[in-house]
Amino acid sequence: NAGVMQNPRHLVRRRGQEARLRCSPMKGHSHVYWYRQLPEEGLKFMVYLQKENIIDESGMPKERFSAEFPKEGPSILRIQQVVRGDSAAYFCASSPGGTRPGYTFGSGTRLTVV
Amino acid sequence: DQQVKQNSPSLSVQEGRISILNCDYTNSMFDYFLWYKKYPAEGPTFLISISSIKDKNEDGRFTVFLNKSAKHLSLHIVPSQPGDSAVYFCASGSNDYKLSFGAGTTVTVRA
Numbered sequence: 001n002a003g004v005m006q007n008p009r010h011l012v013r014r015r016g017q018e019a020r021l022r023c024s025p026m027k028g029h030s031h032v033y034w035y036r037q038l039p040e041e042g043l044k045f046m047v048y049l050q051k052e053n054i055i056d057e058s059g060m061p062k063e064r065f066s067a068e069f070p071k072e073g074p075s076i077l078r079i080q081q082v083v084r085g086d087s088a089a090y091f092c093a094s095s096p097g098g099t100r101p102g103y104t105f106g107s108g109t110r111l112t113v114v
Numbered sequence: 115d116q117q118v119k120q121n122s123p124s125l126s127v128q129e130g131r132i133s134i135l136n137c138d139y140t141n142s143m144f145d146y147f148l149w150y151k152k153y154p155a156e157g158p159t160f161l162i163s164i165s166s167i168k169d170k171n172e173d174g175r176f177t178v179f180l181n182k183s184a185k186h187l188s189l190h191i192v193p194s195q196p197g198d199s200a201v202y203f204c205a206s207g208s209n210d211y212k213l214s215f216g217a218g219t220t221v222t223v224r225a
Contacts, residue, residue: 004157006157031211033211035215040217041217042118042120042203042214042215042216042217042218043158043203043205043213043215044215045212045213045214048211048212055211056211056212091157091158093157095211097210102148102150102160102163103160104160105150105157105158105159106157107155107156107157108156108157
């Protein structure tokens, strides 16, 4: 009964490259959430997706960031033309629906932009 | 804007004693509150929650208290154990999916 799987665990990109972060939700979970944690800060909501639908992307930066959760396969968070300020830990969570009692997080992807 | 604040970045407590973690929020629309625990290089793990219709919720060694008028909640861990050493995040929400997190409190339990 695997939990939320994120890969890669660590990702190093040069400025201007693209970063692709993957998230496979827990079995039976159809809701996926992405959060970002900058150094010394709490997690910040980025986007909420259901299969083939973006429900709320109010936390996504307006440019360079996109997310998808296709019918088949993992959810993908894509960051184009990365900059140093994108360096952070990106956490994915999943749930069968809603946050109550609390959704399950993956171990995160640590993105370093050099 | 920081809607959830954990003003103590760290807490050191002796094994067997009580750990008290505090959290303040500003958004009066929040009606659901959670605590997550996080070890290094791992994702946050759900610990305990409370809804705004209650003022206390208990689960084993963990108790969460909510003071709505003060917009304040706290987590009590009794007795503290070495395995409780971790970062604890307070989180709040007003709908079914979006949480606002505090910056975390690092708890160190001394033997």
